[in-house]
Amino acid sequence: GPILICFASAIIGGLAHSFFVVMLPMIREANAKSAYGNLWVSLHVLFVVYILTTVIFNYVSCVTTRNKGPSYDAVVRELAEATGFVYPETEDEIAQFKREYEERMIFRMERRQARQRQQHNQQSAASTGAAQRRTNAGSSTTAQPPQQPPLRKWMLMGPLEWGFCTYTNQPKPPRSHYDHVTKTLTLNMDHYCPWMFNCVGYFNYRYFCSFLFHVFFGMLYGVLLTLKSFSSISTKVYYDQIRHNQHRGVDGLTSPERIHDYVPLLKERTPIAFSFMICMSVGLAVMCLGGFHLYLVLTAQTTIEFHGNCANRRRAARLKRKWKNPYDFGTLRNWQHVFGDSRRPLMSLLIPSRTEPEFLPVPLEGDKSKRQLQGKKEDRDVDQTVQQELSPLVNNTIV
8 A cells, every 4th residue: 555655656756757857858959949949848848747736636635535524424414315315313223224224135135046046947947848847846945056156235225225334333325335444434435446545436536537547648648758769779879879979088978968859868768768668558557447447437337336237237138138227327427427517527637626526426316416515505504594584574574
């Protein structure tokens, strides 16, 4: 955890150092004679500063955002109200809800196992023929189905149904899971990320996706920027430049000059090679990971739900049925559920923001899943107070 955070910080710092100390002078020298040279250099600097700012902001936000505390409690209560769940308050109510939940799970698990045995027996009977069926009819036991993958309790529950977390001894909201590393009940838990030393879930998933987005384009920029310099290493022009500085004597060693654009000096060879290989390897890895999470965002899934939904699709296919994700309300709505209800869908991805999620963890019909954020809630409370104070005056005036 902390070691990987330090390692990631070192990579960010090393790449930033390579740009400002090595690549930026190359860009400035290559465009020195151009009429728009200063503008071109300024655009490079602005883009790198923007990428560094957004990467660091989203990384720090994802690491430091906690999936517990007052914000968690407020979201849970709003979700309970929106889904019609009567949240247990006392210890007796919690104990009663726990018993009811465990009884439901036992009943559903036994029913699922009975269905699996029935389906297996029907398939076995159909394959062995009528004679074999008569032979097995006298037996008191039925053939056991093949070993099935373990079935999680949350896969037996409805999309808006609340469960119970035995680790925290509290009601478990829909789409939430207990993280054994951070020891928290995480809303919309996606996965535990060792690079973040944190669990990625409802409160920091937007930061995680934004981090991947900006890292990818930063790495793509780094590859394109260092490609020519990296390709020139160990070529004829590279060694010509070295010999040119050697012929200059002491001046060539203390202040070497560049005779070919974007060809690194001897002392710049290692930073260029380091930057290109890091940008290439990290960029490919982040492209795969970011592409997967883009798919999850657009289809309203978490990583945990993705695996569960794959199992549900396979089960539905065996029964010749179709299965649909109950949280999928369309591409645009799914995107807004993570990044906010904005008229410009990409702005919340491009501009850093510490605002809390605008929607509840569970998508609902209409505007039911839109949160009552603190500022708006305070405004509504003030309006209600003013209306209550003015109501007697209005009534007296009418009378």
